[in-house]
Amino acid sequence: MDMNQYLNMFIDESNDHLQSLNEKMLQLESSPTDLGIVQVIFRSAHTLKGMAATMGFEDLASLTHQMENVLDLVRNNKLAMQEFIFDTFFKGLDALESMVQNITEGGDGKADVSSIVASLQSIVRGDFQKSHTDAVTEAVTPKKAADSESEGLVLDQFQYSVLEQSISEGHRVYYIQVTISSESQLKAARAFMVFNTLENSGEIVKAYPSVQDIEQEKFEQNFSLYYITQKEVGELEKEIAGISEIESVSVVQLDQESLKQMSEVKAGLAETAAVQEAQVAVQQQTAASQPQSPTAASGAKPADGKAQVAKPAAPTHNRTIRVDIERLDVLMNLFSELLIDRVRLEQLASEASNPALTETVEHMSRVSSDLQNVVLKLRMVPVDTVFNRFPRMVRDLAKSLDKKLDLVITGADTEMDRTVIDEIGDPLVHLLRNSVDHGIESVETRIAAGKPETGTVHLRAFHSGNNVFIEIEDDGSGINREKVLKSAISKGIMTEEQAAAMSDEEAHQVLFAPGFSTAEVISDVSGRGVGLDVVKSKITSLGGNVTIHSVLGKGTNFSVQLPLTLSIIAAMMIQIGSEKYAIPLSSIVETAIVKRTQIRSVHGNKMIAFRESHIPLISLSQLFEVPDFNEDEEEETEVVVIRKGDRLAALSVQDFLGQSEIVLKNLGKYLPNIQGISGATILGDGQVALIIDPNVFIK
């Protein structure tokens, strides 16, 4: 069977499952005893395994299988989640993610995951505890020994697998309960006789109480055991009942299923207590040895529902279908064709002045504008698709920085155009890292400042007008104006006089200056030379803006304003000779007309006076080598003043054609990146106009 047709579906669904696994693991980390979450994780992992196996991605399937084994123990209460297991799981998820990524890129999804598999296997065998958390085992063992009856049924993994093996090899496995008469004076002897009889024809795998305890008569009337033999039930019963002073005997034959159930149910009962004990022990232990490190990101309060992103993932059946974004693009293209024809029809109708025709064309116009709205909305996706990777990222970050913090996400269902979503991830990662690293203080500092030791970072998204706002707010240390300015002066970004004259707002904006960083110590996270200036220029290139509001000691708020969509932008249409170009309105400061006498020459560059300063004048016709226009002959020149950050420049053009909403198109794969051209759009007459990228004109 050709699997290729299912590949895309597989990739999409795998990513969904991985995402949900990540989210659920984070939730579980904040409430490790919630077996409901474990069930969900188990199901997700199971589905993933199945899909991977079907598609023939063996490594993926086998890693998921190992994870499933661990989860199985957890959901059956045989294993308590703890830090080592979480870490191993997250490593496993990362590995799975990169495998799926590899498959997405056309690879075979193979990867060396032996160390993770080894860790997972050691978790299943239980020996990871010996090396990693001796204290836990110690805490659990005495408890077990002291515990009452039911615990005798707990099989360890080895015993369980021996029994399972025996069943599959065709031996009979029995669970035998023996009650010795209460009158018996020699319980131990009677028990010994039972054991003796049994051992003649088979093997006792596990007895409760333990054989030693029984020998020392440390039991009431009952004992039970798992037994492997070839004998029949009736035969056994007869033999045991034949021993004197045996009050009753019950022999139950086990198959694999019932063995599993028995060990699960009873072990569950028995271990819940032990597990909880163990967890307390773990927490106390970690708390004692390294106060700052525990289940970091989401904090340790399971009650207030950490991952606010994931609205309780109720299994509501999504009434949606997946559509390849390229198909939407095709739809959009066809639609813009329709719009062009509409313009043409309107023109023809007005020439023909036939009332019936005019009416029909008007109706068609209305329908097509409604249709336009619908088509545009199809491209909208919730910001969730970007946000969903942040909880995990923040968790890891907080862990590596030894900080405690909650990430609170609101408005994850806010929708934006796919084109913006695709671009906004990196800047947001940067801002979040900044908040976690520079914003939130260490636990000691927070306590000293009288703040709760767990910091909070809010990530919010909301609509406002034609914009989407994304805010990242922390309750950390805030921006130290003096420190920022001092650093800026020492880096030569400004003079002391300039610094002194700055408002707080302006001082905060300095953070976005190129080459600026207040990080005194280069940490894992920041100080690697990529500053907030990159964030700023990325957001600006998306037609957005970013502002900072900060109160020293209270926290910082980064507010990112973004356009709803990138596929339609407002632009100024200009003409140079016979050519038409579009300049995005977002980078235009104003338009003006300058006389030839106002143009100065500085070092051979043309400059014009603009608001008490001189800005460079760039000739578009020369830059683009327009064949049929030369402004040198003009007495007056139309200019468009453009802005990149704080810097300005003027572009000279021939004529302004006015403002219009344009649909962005790319120039196709064949053409190289052309400096100064960011794309193209299709005009009402069906012709293509190029879109100017003003950013490259300002160095």
Place this chain on the structure above:
Amino acid sequence: MGEEIKVIVFKLGEEEYGVEVEKVQSIERMVPITRVPRTYDFVKGVFNMRGVVIPVIDLRGRFGLSEAEYTDQTRIIIVAVGEMQVGFIVDSANDVIDLNTDNIETPPEVVGGVKAKYLRGVAKIGEERLLIMLNLSEVLNRSEMNQLEGLED
């Protein structure tokens, strides 16, 4: 035995060229083309094909031949190789023929001035006609164009 392929035949000057029909998306009459500044001379610009902006190159220019005036016969052949869509301006295009791949021979060193690497081979049709099969991926090879990307103003 080679396989039978269908080939679109077009003309540059007196030469007849062929390109596999499955690589051809459509053949358009000459349309208004928007010039794209700061690229190769043979890149004539871009045009709007049903909502998709497609670059157009003059195939004569690409092969280093002298460019010709556009006439009623001039066509734009839209070809697609991988994710690239490009329009070729050719003098005329008016034939589809069946060809056996066995009949395609390695091109001689010089064919009408076109560099051999752009050619897949030469096919003989009947007694008279010679058809030059294009090696599209070489024609659309961007490696020689990449040097343009570093272009400073």
